[in-house]
Structure formats: structure tokens, C-alpha cells
Amino acid sequence: MRVLDRWLALRNRVLSNPGFQRWAASFPLTRPIAQRRARALFDIVAGFVYSQVLFACVRLDLFTILSEGPRRLDELSDRLALSPEAARRLLRAAASLRLVQTLDGERYALGTLGAAMVGNPGIAAMVEHHRMVYEDLGDPVALLRGEARSRSLKDYWAYVGADAPASADSDRVGGYTNLMSESQQLIADDVLDAYSLKSHRCLLDVAGGDGTFLVSAAKRWPHLRVILFDLPAVAERAQARFEREGLADRATAVGGDVLRDPLPEEADIVSLVRVLHDHDDAQAQSFIAAASRALRPGGTLMVAEPMAETPGAEPIGDAYFGFYLLAMGSGRARTPRELDAMLRAADLDRVRQLTTRRPFLTQLVLARRSSGAEV
Numbered sequence: 001m002r003v004l005d006r007w008l009a010l011r012n013r014v015l016s017n018p019g020f021q022r023w024a025a026s027f028p029l030t031r032p033i034a035q036r037r038a039r040a041l042f043d044i045v046a047g048f049v050y051s052q053v054l055f056a057c058v059r060l061d062l063f064t065i066l067s068e069g070p071r072r073l074d075e076l077s078d079r080l081a082l083s084p085e086a087a088r089r090l091l092r093a094a095a096s097l098r099l100v101q102t103l104d105g106e107r108y109a110l111g112t113l114g115a116a117m118v119g120n121p122g123i124a125a126m127v128e129h130h131r132m133v134y135e136d137l138g139d140p141v142a143l144l145r146g147e148a149r150s151r152s153l154k155d156y157w158a159y160v161g162a163d164a165p166a167s168a169d170s171d172r173v174g175g176y177t178n179l180m181s182e183s184q185q186l187i188a189d190d191v192l193d194a195y196s197l198k199s200h201r202c203l204l205d206v207a208g209g210d211g212t213f214l215v216s217a218a219k220r221w222p223h224l225r226v227i228l229f230d231l232p233a234v235a236e237r238a239q240a241r242f243e244r245e246g247l248a249d250r251a252t253a254v255g256g257d258v259l260r261d262p263l264p265e266e267a268d269i270v271s272l273v274r275v276l277h278d279h280d281d282a283q284a285q286s287f288i289a290a291a292s293r294a295l296r297p298g299g300t301l302m303v304a305e306p307m308a309e310t311p312g313a314e315p316i317g318d319a320y321f322g323f324y325l326l327a328m329g330s331g332r333a334r335t336p337r338e339l340d341a342m343l344r345a346a347d348l349d350r351v352r353q354l355t356t357r358r359p360f361l362t363q364l365v366l367a368r369r370s371s372g373a374e375v
């Protein structure tokens, strides 16, 4: 450990020296590394500006317009209600970020990342939502010290806070339930492709929102019965959704508070999708305990959510969700290892992690309800 400390002190003294930085940026063997590091730092410095370019594109519906085909600057300037100069500035900014692609004759097409936006409306919903996130992160030091004045996310997520979830009435759950439904479309297939429900009979989705995940599961597996449990005002929306989707014969929504009310006990698999990470440890452990109690021995618990220390996506768990959940006032992204320990503490065993297609969006941990004799 002391050797590592000494090495880090030496390395950081060298790296922070302006003379070394100048040398490394000129010497042919170190130049590519120096440029990559400088760019990485610049992108962190400028991240908010890039986000706002994307926000302007989303607000002006640019990607939908370009999904009709390439357009000339004058056409875009009209449709975006921007002067030609302003439209050109936005389009060039978007092109530099691969959201848009420039073509001859001052024409513009969707870029590779803009095309991905068109296929995933949930991302645009998150971009719009970030207006609220950035309000709360305006003074990150005050946020860390618990002195932030802005509380947009605390008000938005009606199930967090001293008077929650009793205050989560129909008016207050609509906003977050729609956002979760839109963004759930990004992950439901990844989860259902990673774990087959073929051999299960009945799936209970705890804190399942308006049922978007269960609708995907029920449509994929016609033999499956599905039950959703969420706060009463949210469960009402889910029941209406099941009826609209023609699934009412095998999909039911039950209203209640996971921390106070018993969960339905018919299921052989219980899922917690994007639920544990927005609760502090004690509450998250109670959610797991409730889910575990709802299963018979041998039943399966499935936890799907973004996790900390995901290889290649470390900033998403620790920086993005770390600060997002701090502003929200509850929860943290956990590592699969931390979840493993929490699951074992609730009469669950055979904990295993399954690979999903896009682990940065969600990872998957499964466990089995152990038989009483083993506990």
C-alpha cells in the first residue's frame, strides 16, 4: 500500500507539471496519450454545453424532422423557427457531436447518434427531464453538504420524503410514472432477452410503475400470468393500461405500500426493476425482504437496475446516479456484490449475475428463495 502511495505521489507530481505536459504533448510517442487525456478532461469541463446542444435539438424536434430525410439549411431554418445563422450554429454544433451529419450544398441529415435518438424516444424524455436535474445540481457543493435550496427532484419523486408515500396521490405520480414508462422501453427487452420466463408461471413486478415492463413480458410469454404491485395511484394507471392492452384476463394490478402491506403470494418469480437503487440501505433491505416473503421456497427473485462499478460504465453508476439520487434525496447505485450480500440476508441463495446487452442501462442479478431448512 505504501509502495502504491509513493508511486501515485511521484506519478501525479510528474503529470501535474506544466513542463512535463508541454513535453508529453510534443514528443511523438506520448503525444496521442497526452491529446486523449486533454480531450477527456475538456469533455468533462464542457459536458453541460454538449447536453444543452442536444436539449435544443430535442426541444425543436430536429431529429423527427430529419428522420423524413436530408433537409437544406433554408428549409430547416423555417421549420425550426430560427434565423439561418442560428440554425447553422445549432446544426454545426450538432454535427460536431454526431447528432447530425453535414452534406454537400449545406444540407443536413441525421447523424449516427441522432438516428439512435429517433429509435429510442425514452432518451428524449430523459433529456427533457434533465432540466430539473440540472436545476438541483446548480450548486453541487451545497447539495453535498445538504444545504441545496433547489428541490425539483425531491418534489417530483412523490414517494420520497417524510410524508411519503402517503402524499403520492394521482396528481403527483403522473409525471414520474410517464417518464419511467417511456424510459422502461430502453431496458425491458434487454432484461427479457437476458433471462427467459419460459419456465415460470406467474411474475409479480414489485413497484412496477404503469406496467410497461409487465406488458412486454406478457406479450412475449403468452402462458404467463402477471401481477403488478405499486402505490395505489400508480396501480390504478397500470390496471387501466392492462385493460387497454387487452391483457386484463392475465394481468392484475394491486395497490399498496411495499413497506406496510402484504404482497400477493401467487408468483413463482418476483421482479424489482429500477427499484432498489432509489432507496437507502434499510428501506432497500425491507423491499428485498418483502419480495422474498412473497415467494415460496425455490421461487426466483430478479433485480434489474443500473449498478455501480459496471466495467466501462463506471461514471454512470457513481457519478450520474450518485449525484442524481443525492438530489432526489434517497438511495444509491450498488455494486452486484453489495446486492449479493443484501439478497443473502433475506433468505435468498444461489445469487448469480446475468449479462445484459447494455449493462450501462441495466444489469441483472437473480437469486432463489431458499428452503426454510437451509436458513
Ligand SMILES: CC(C)=CCC/C(C)=C/CC/C(C)=C/C=C/C(C)=C/C=C/C=C(C)/C=C/C=C(C)/C=C/C=C(C)/C=C/CC(C)(C)O
Residues within 6 Å of the ligand: 112, 116, 120, 123, 126, 157, 183, 186, 274, 275, 277, 278, 324, 325, 328
Ligand atoms: C450500419 C452502419 C452504417 C454502421 C454500423 C455501425 C454500428 C454497429 C453502429 C451502431 C448504431 C446503433 C445501433 C446505436 C444505438 C445506440 C443506442 C441504442 C443508444 C442508446 C442510448 C441510451 C441512452 C443515452 C440512455 C440514457 C438513459 C438515461 C439518461 C436514464 C436515466 C434514468 C433515470 C434518471 C432513472 C431514474 C429512476 C430512479 C429515480 C433512479 O429510480
Ligand SMILES: C[S@@+](CC[C@H](N)C(=O)[O-])C[C@H]1O[C@@H](n2cnc3c(N)ncnc32)[C@H](O)[C@@H]1O
Residues within 6 Å of the ligand: 159, 165, 180, 181, 184, 206, 207, 208, 209, 210, 213, 229, 230, 231, 234, 256, 257, 258, 259, 272, 273, 274, 275, 278
Ligand atoms: C423508479 S420507479 C420504477 C418503476 C418501474 N419498475 C420501472 O422500472 O419503470 C419506482 C417505483 O416504485 C414505486 N414505489 C416507491 N415506493 C413504494 C412503496 N413504498 N410501495 C410501493 N411502490 C413504491 C413508485 O411508485 C414507482 O412506480
